[in-house]
Amino acid sequence: xxxxxxxxxxxxxxxxxxxxxxxxxxxxxxxxxxxxxxxxxxxxxxxxxxxxxxxxxxxxxxxxxxxxxxxxxxxxxxxxxxxxxxxxxxxxxxxxxxxxxxxxxxxxxxxxxxxx
Numbered sequence: 258x259x260x261x262x263x264x265x266x267x268x269x270x271x272x273x274x275x276x277x278x279x280x281x282x283x284x285x286x287x288x289x290x291x292x293x294x295x296x297x298x299x300x301x302x303x304x305x306x307x308x309x310x311x312x313x314x315x316x317x318x319x320x321x322x323x324x325x326x327x328x329x330x331x332x333x334x335x336x337x338x339x340x341x342x343x344x345x346x347x348x349x350x351x352x353x354x355x356x357x358x359x360x361x362x363x364x365x366x367x368x369x370x371x372x373x
Contacts, residue, residue, distance in 0.1 A: 321355035
């Protein structure tokens with residue numbers, strides 16, 4: 258599995274947040290995953306959104322919404338994910354997570370490259 262984030266809100270420095278990707282269950286090419294965003298700063302992150310490229314197709318998402326998604330050349334999907342309103346801010350030193358179910362045909366490395 259391949260995940261490369263290309264931005265979170267485009268207003269934050271990489272030292273102001275941390276992102277983690279966790280794959281929870283996999284069978285038959287399908288898995289459950291989640292992304293955890295942690296606010297490392299002393300002020301809240303307001304109205305968050307993020308984008309990433311990956312080699313899997315998200316089938317269902319919760320605690321977040323698709324702002325946009327499209328297939329890119331080279332077999333990668335590009336997603337723009339945004340808050341659904343009820344969790345639009347991340348308090349100082351707090352974390353937020355959203356989850357999804359996805360389909361992945363490959364067995365590539367699991368990693369998340371920074372960028373909120």
